[in-house]
Amino acid sequence: MDAASELGPLxxxxxxxxxxxxxxxxSRSGPLNLDAFARVVQVNLVGTFTVLRLAARRIAESWPVDGECGVLVATSSVAAYDAAGSARPPTPRPRAGGRPHPPRRPGTRPACRSAIR
Known part of the structure; x- marks a missing residue:
């Protein structure tokens, strides 16, 4: 975030x-290694939340342009919709890919709005 902010407002x-x-x-060889699953949750869920929360702070500090401060975007892959039988976590990617879900309450700051699509 610091490097990006040196170029101008985020x-x-x-x-x-x-x-x-x-x-x-x-599987036939036994249960999936828990450390491997924890890494998936750490990167996908905690990583996404970390990026959004730190960027939201920087964006909120920016002066609005045409009434808007900026936008936060979380992407997903088709894998979010095809997890049957696998050890993919049920929340990180499907939440980002399943439907729009703003990371904050609408209306908390009228000049700043978020959208995750």
């Missing part, structure tokens, strides 16, 4: 976190 932040652990919760 107006857009895009989070494209997306790692997956190949494998099923329970």
């Amino acid at each position: 107006r857009v932040a895009v989070s494209c976190a997306g790692v997956a652990t190949p494998g099923r919760m329970l």
Whole structure:
């Protein structure tokens, strides 16, 4: 965020976190390694939240242009919709990809609005 802010006010932040652990919760060789699953949650869920929260602070500090401060975007892959039988976490990518979900309450600051699509 510091490097981006040196170029001017931060107006857009895009989070494209997306790692997956190949494998099923329970395979013929046994249960999936918990550390591997925890890494997926750390990168996808915590990483996305970290980018959004730090960028939101910088964007909120910017002077509005045409009534807008900036936008936060979280992306997802088709893997968010195809997790049957796999060990993909149920919340990080499907939440970002499943439907728009603003990370804050609408109306808390009229000049700044967020949209995740």
